[in-house]
Amino acid sequence: MPRPEQLLHTRVWRGGTDGQFQSYDVPRQESQTVLDVVTWIQRRVDPSLAYRFACRVGMCGSCAMTVNGLPRWTCRTHVARVAPDDRLEIAPLANLPIVRDLVVDMREFFDKWREAKGQFVPTATRHDPIARVCPDSPARRAADAAIQCIGCAVCYASCDVVAWNPKYLGPAALNRAWTLVRDERDGERRQRLSAVVGDAGCHACHTHTLCTERCPMHLSPTTSIAGLKRAAAIAALRGEL
Amino acid sequence: MSPRGEMRVWLAQRATAAVLAVCVTVHLVTLIVAVHGGLSAAAILGRTRGSPGWMTFYAVFVVCAAIHAPLGLRTIAAEWLSWRGRAADAACTAFGIVVLVLGFRAVAAVTL
């Protein structure tokens, strides 16, 4: 258990892209999360510190930041686990434009979900009976394995391909597309595959697997993207793409 | 290039990779065995000259390498040098042609 007088040497990014780190000493507390640290600084030291959070329990996906170099959800990241030497460096997520301090502009991230045709396109109407989908079918299992994404952009900020190829849709959008490609009720499988192929899509992935390593929900965008590559290859060989 | 074209590039890269996997395995075994006791032109050419089997093998090897290598360089140019588009594609095609021509010249030199 940390002693109450123990201090956490925290460096927090202030300003925009041309900003810099500023140091704060934050009292160490038991079960303290990184989000607790940021909140303490904003409430006790500098109310002008900008950051984003909502649920504080790992559901909403809004509090992701770069913690000691790694993108993480801060509400469920314990200081004890990431700062054994009591040093904490908190920066905004990489690969996204900085609005101010720890807040990034998520527009591009979500725009890419739309570009990847991340919306379900129903084939039935409200007058049809509810579709019966066997939960044990391979397609449904594949979709279920990837469905719990909270849209926190940790994968997007961890991906070097996004940094090297700004058009790249990124792990989250492709993961979302994969859940719909494997959804038997969806009506636009072909159009979706066309939207996610090529060097802005699944074929740009080099299997660094950093998205999968960093995903706080323990999803595997790597698996989803590999699935899209296979689905696209099969569709192409059948002449459907 | 269109997304569909980029997908074909990716497929070509994987298809040649699969063939090259076999070729490189054979090549590695050959060179580890051949190097034993020192390389000599007589030993190399004695194995390859007048052999339709080795000629076909090396011709396939060269063709696949001449596709695989420039496509890999194209990706590296795009990602690490931000060099994309027609000029980059032309440079990679030129590199592929050089590899192909020099490769066939080498195959002819050791098998004919």
Next chain:
Amino acid sequence: MIRTDWRNRGHSAYWAFLIHRISGLLLAFFLPLHFLALGQALSGESALDAFLAWTERPLLKLSEIVLVFLLAAHLTGGLRLLSIEFVGWHRESQKALLAVAGGVAAFCALLYALNLA
């Protein structure tokens, strides 16, 4: 926008990617040189022998061993990628796959080096 941090890349699959890319890059540029060297045989057996004698220098022998390692590493790393892309990615087997890829590549280079003697 800040760039991805170097600390974020400390993962074995990322190192595998770097080895794959750098070995591919070096092998691509080695290809034309390799073909030019073999083309020496066009001028007869003695021309090729003269070239082979030139490669007997220790530094060139060392770079041959490195090239064998690069080729073997690009092969095993490539097979790993093909298996992920066409068979599937499984969290449990990743470390083992990487270890086998690295081990086989090192073994090939070692065999080559031992056979040089």
